Amino acid sequence: MRYLAATGWLNFRARAMVISVGCAQLGIDWQRAGQFLASRFVDYDPGIHWRQVQMQAGLTGISLPRLYNPIKQGHDHDPLGRFTRRYMPELTHVPDGFLQKPWKWPQSLLGQKYPKPIIDITTATKEARLHLWTHHKTKSYSDLSGEVMKKHGARRPNQNRHGTESKTNAQNTQLNFDL
Numbered sequence: 658m659r660y661l662a663a664t665g666w667l668n669f670r671a672r673a674m675v676i677s678v679g680c681a682q683l684g685i686d687w688q689r690a691g692q693f694l695a696s697r698f699v700d701y702d703p704g705i706h707w708r709q710v711q712m713q714a715g716l717t718g719i720s721l722p723r724l725y726n727p728i729k730q731g732h733d734h735d736p737l738g739r740f741t742r743r744y745m746p747e748l749t750h751v752p753d754g755f756l757q758k759p760w761k762w763p764q765s766l767l768g769q770k771y772p773k774p775i776i777d778i779t780t781a782t783k784e785a786r787l788h789l790w791t792h793h794k795t796k797s798y799s800d801l802s803g804e805v806m807k808k809h810g811a812r813r814p815n816q817n818r819h820g821t822e823s824k825t826n827a828q829n830t831q832l833n834f835d836l
Contacts, residue, residue, distance in 0.1 A: 658675070659744040659745065660740075660744045661675075661694075661697055661698075662697070663744070664699075665697060665698060665699035665700075666698065666699055666700060667698075670730070670734065672694070672709065672713070673709070673713045673723060673725065674725040674727060674730055675690075675694065676690060676691070676694070676709070676710055676713035676714055677713050677714070677723055677724055677725040678725060678727055678778075680713070680714040680715075681714070681715065681722070681724055681781075681782075681785035681788075681789065682724070682776060682778060682781035682782055682785050683775075683776065683781070687710055687711065687714035687716060690710065690714070691706065691707060691710035694706070694710070715789050722786075722789040722790075724782050724785055724786055724789075726778055726779075726782060727757075727778065728757045728758060728778060731756070731757035732757055737753070738753055738756045741756055741757070742756070748771075751771075759771040760772060760773045760774065
């Protein structure tokens, strides 16, 4: 979030993680989270942004919910801690092994113990997964998901948006340009 404040931009994975953690693990309303991010993105495009917010919040009905763990993402995508240390300078001297969990570092050079996270990400992720999958298994969700998929999902070649055969194959043929 400090990087977003400094630059007005996040890459796709960071955007997905922010929405996932914000909505699923922290319980922030997807519209509120989406509006907050929209007001800060320098490349805000409503046609892309809101679809992604809904998808990452697990609301589209055609995508499996994604639940990101920011600690794992830090280990996987910033193994040397360069990004983390640049945007969290108070962690500059934290050893690599504690960088993604600085509250566990017993010999804090920060002058005080680093604050604990506001949630236990493992517990919150388990609870979010249970909630999302319980909701996704309901008949009403399944029916709505089927309607969304029928209208907007991938179709076999020769099928139109209503799921019936197209009159001509030409309607579904992609144009190719030999350059």
